[in-house]
Amino acid sequence: MEKKIIIDAHHHYQNVPDYPDLLAEEYASLGISKVCLISPKGEDGIKKLKKAMDKYPKFILGLAQWDWENHKPDDVVRFKDMGFAGVKFIRPTLPYNHKDFWSIYEKCQELKMPGLFHLGIVGRSKGKDFMKATTPEDAKEAYFVDSNYMRPIYLDTIARLFPEWQIHGAHLGNPWYEEASMSCRWNPNLYFDLTGSTLKKKKPEYLAELLWWNRFTRYRDPDGRDAWEKIVFGSDVAYYETHDVLNDYNNLFQKLNLSEEIKWKILGGTVAKMYGVE
Numbered sequence: 001m002e003k004k005i006i007i008d009a010h011h012h013y014q015n016v017p018d019y020p021d022l023l024a025e026e027y028a029s030l031g032i033s034k035v036c037l038i039s040p041k042g043e044d045g046i047k048k049l050k051k052a053m054d055k056y057p058k059f060i061l062g063l064a065q066w067d068w069e070n071h072k073p074d075d076v077v078r079f080k081d082m083g084f085a086g087v088k089f090i091r092p093t094l095p096y097n098h099k100d101f102w103s104i105y106e107k108c109q110e111l112k113m114p115g116l117f118h119l120g121i122v123g124r125s126k127g128k129d130f131m132k133a134t135t136p137e138d139a140k141e142a143y144f145v146d147s148n149y150m151r152p153i154y155l156d157t158i159a160r161l162f163p164e165w166q167i168h169g170a171h172l173g174n175p176w177y178e179e180a181s182m183s184c185r186w187n188p189n190l191y192f193d194l195t196g197s198t199l200k201k202k203k204p205e206y207l208a209e210l211l212w213w214n215r216f217t218r219y220r221d222p223d224g225r226d227a228w229e230k231i232v233f234g235s236d237v238a239y240y241e242t243h244d245v246l247n248d249y250n251n252l253f254q255k256l257n258l259s260e261e262i263k264w265k266i267l268g269g270t271v272a273k274m275y276g277v278e
């Protein structure tokens with residue numbers, strides 16, 4: 001039987017005073033024992049999260065936010081040495097599966113640092129307008145975003161190239177749900193969360209149709225796991241909204257009549273294995 005622990009696999013450190021304390025207090029009341037917490041942007045963000053990790057070593061699994069312009073594969077080593085548990089990727093400068101990035105992923109695999117990838121459409125940032133940037137400083141501050149670079153099918157390439165690397169794709173690839181689901185079936189090292197608007201907008205039956213295979217179906221995953229064993233709980237909202245997302249997940253379990261075993265795997269068991277924190 002799966003251990004009954006809840007782990008939030010996808011949460012952002014917010015620039016609010018005492019955020020780690022607020023988070024720890026709220027999650028204790030929700031029965032969430034661990035959180036994969038993503039650093040705010042830049043080196044300051046890394047430092048901030050490191051401080052929080054030192055204060056709450058059992059509670060926080062720190063994910064260092066990757067800086068495509070400034071970080072090199074050696075930074076993965078640095079993050080590991082600092083005690084970070086994984087790396088978070090978003091807004092790549094090329095498609096996620098581009099050869100230029102393979103050395104980063106290889107380092108993560110070698111050091112057993114799972115990768116969390118933002119997938120699909122991304123929110124508009126408040127950065128400066130890229131097209132109007134006239135100085136290199138402005139251009140640096142502005143974002144050129146191609147959401148197509150973050151398609152879930154790129155994780156299929158990466159998962160095959162780095163079969164020992166534990167990979168977590170966010171938002172079930174919204175809006176490329178089918179790509180995400182089939183990539184998930186074929187790659188034992190690839191997992192997805194249902195954060196974002198999906199649980200609010202899509203019916204449980206729709207998700208059941210996407211995640212249709214199980215250990216008994218003629219077409220299934222290579223390890224004979226149920227589709228739902230590849231889905232993890234994540235919040236991706238402010239700490240005071242997590243209870244609502246947890247509620248949406250529980251509602252989904254009920255509507256689809258998922259077993260107790262599968263439910264606890266989604267809530268925490270699977271992520272515990274990915275990060276080796278059982």
Ligand SMILES: [Zn+2]
Nearest residue numbers: 010012170236
């Ligand atoms: Zn996120």
